[in-house]
Amino acid sequence: VNFLAFVSGPLMVASIITATLYLGALYRPLVDGSTGTIIFFSWLGAVALFILIWFFADLTAWSMQPFYKERLSAAFFLKRFTPRPGVWSPTAMRIAEGPIDATRRPYDFRYVMSQAQPESFPELIICAAANVSKYGATPTDSRVSSFVFSEKDIGGPLVGSFSAEDYEAALRDMPWLIRNVTLPAAVAMSGAALSPEMGRMTRMPLRFLLALFNIRLGVWMPNPNRLTEFMVRGSSWHRFRLRPRINYLLREMIGKNDPESKFLYVTDGGHYENLGLVELVRRGCRYIWCVDASGEKQDGFSTIADAVALAYDELGIRIDIDPASQMAPDPEVTVERQKLGLREVVRTTFATGTIHYGTNDVGRLVVIKTGVPANAPLDVMNFYQSNKSFPCDSTTDQLYTADHFDAYRALGAFAASKACDDRSAEFDHFIQNGRRL
Numbered sequence: 001v002n003f004l005a006f007v008s009g010p011l012m013v014a015s016i017i018t019a020t021l022y023l024g025a026l027y028r029p030l031v032d033g034s035t036g037t038i039i040f041f042s043w044l045g046a047v048a049l050f051i052l053i054w055f056f057a058d059l060t061a062w063s064m065q066p067f068y069k070e071r072l073s074a075a076f077f078l079k080r081f082t083p084r085p086g087v088w089s090p091t092a093m094r095i096a097e098g099p100i101d102a103t104r105r106p107y108d109f110r111y112v113m114s115q116a117q118p119e120s121f122p123e124l125i126i127c128a129a130a131n132v133s134k135y136g137a138t139p140t141d142s143r144v145s146s147f148v149f150s151e152k153d154i155g156g157p158l159v160g161s162f163s164a165e166d167y168e169a170a171l172r173d174m175p176w177l178i179r180n181v182t183l184p185a186a187v188a189m190s191g192a193a194l195s196p197e198m199g200r201m202t203r204m205p206l207r208f209l210l211a212l213f214n215i216r217l218g219v220w221m222p223n224p225n226r227l228t229e230f231m232v233r234g235s236s237w238h239r240f241r242l243r244p245r246i247n248y249l250l251r252e253m254i255g256k257n258d259p260e261s262k263f264l265y266v267t268d269g270g271h272y273e274n275l276g277l278v279e280l281v282r283r284g285c286r287y288i289w290c291v292d293a294s295g296e297k298q299d300g301f302s303t304i305a306d307a308v309a310l311a312y313d314e315l316g317i318r319i320d321i322d323p324a325s326q327m328a329p330d331p332e333v334t335v336e337r338q339k340l341g342l343r344e345v346v347r348t349t350f351a352t353g354t355i356h357y358g359t360n361d362v363g364r365l366v367v368i369k370t371g372v373p374a375n376a377p378l379d380v381m382n383f384y385q386s387n388k389s390f391p392c393d394s395t396t397d398q399l400y401t402a403d404h405f406d407a408y409r410a411l412g413a414f415a416a417s418k419a420c421d422d423r424s425a426e427f428d429h430f431i432q433n434g435r436r437l
Contacts, residue, residue: 127269144199192217199271321353
């Protein structure tokens with residue numbers, strides 16, 4: 001199957017080219033009647049079209065990414081407002097202060113990253129991944145490095161970084177690039193799970209086909225290591241040349257992602273590390289709350305294990321945590337529940353560990369994972385019994401019903417509150433001692 005997938009894309013392209021050349025060779029241009037004339041102008045039009053695409057095409061604009069970004073914006077980029085008196089709204093919610101509603105923010109407004117950080121609020125870091133194919137630049141077979149979006153940094157440890165303000169200033173005269181340095185665009189890139197290049201998850205036999213059929217959520221972003229070239233305020237022609245052209249689509253097809261090129265292919269942060277944990281450890285946070293909603297089974301902890309391994313490999317920081325002993329289902333309880341026709345339950349929904357930054361410099365880690373314990377709320381337990389995939393639905397399922405969505409919301413609220421109640425005394429101690437979150 002892999003072999004057929006690997007050869008079918010190139011064979012399809014070669015067949016189209018061969019058929020076109022054969023058809024063109026049957027008739028002499030402008031000599032063999034009307035057919036020859038049609039063939040001639042068809043070739044001429046194809047050449048003109050290629051030139052137009054080469055100079056003006058935007059690889060991001062014709063991909064699936066703008067549609068994906070628009071749908072995410074419609075779902076999450078909202079603003080609250082007070083409904084007009086006497087005007088009924090089916091989506092209004094009544095609270096103590098009165099009715100309140102929400103509506104979508106303007107999609108065409110540019111929410112730049114340099115203005116995305118609220119005051120007196122934890123630092124917002126959106127984690128993505130930069131695909132890298134150069135041998136020796138990344139650990140063997142990983143083909144990926146971290147790439148983050150925040151007010152302080154856009155970039156990563158391998159490819160360099162600039163503040164959001166400086167990064168945006170370098171691209172301010174190039175609207176085809178600056179529109180990808182916004183909060184909605186960063187959120188869409190951090191979730192760009194399906195692309196020809198997917199870091200550690202790249203499926204090489206499918207890479208050509210995914211690019212050929214335009215199944216592309218990744219974005220070619222200006223390389224921070226080459227950003228000085230974008231800062232030069234030369235002629236309009238100089239700025240015009242700074243765009244990812246058709247040759248970058250070919251790079252997607254064959255998997256050529258050089259960390260020294262002008263553009264980097266940025267995709268889902270899960271292609272590097274799926275929890276965002278490593279980036280918090282990289283910043284020396286002393287008390288980390290990590291939510292694992294990756295869709296992994298209740299008795300599986302490979303996502304956490306991968307993050308722990310990566311933190312040690314890249315940063316030399318050891319994390320001691322044993323989530324299986326704290327969160328996995330109890331085998332004896334599982335046997336008893338199966339006798340009653342009930343599904344297994346986890347011991348608890350959270351686990352704690354220690355982060356070793358240095359000899360006497362430690363931090364605490366709290367991991368909350370999707371799992372249903374015996375003391376879960378009644379509505380959650382009832383939904384759990386009747387839906388075999390809950391709470392580990394695949395992230396490919398994007399069409400939740402209202403009951404499905406509410407079950408996850410209720411489980412999340414329950415799990416977080418239990419973890420907070422258990423760790424509140426230690427958490428207060430860290431806050432009082434000025435430890436960094």
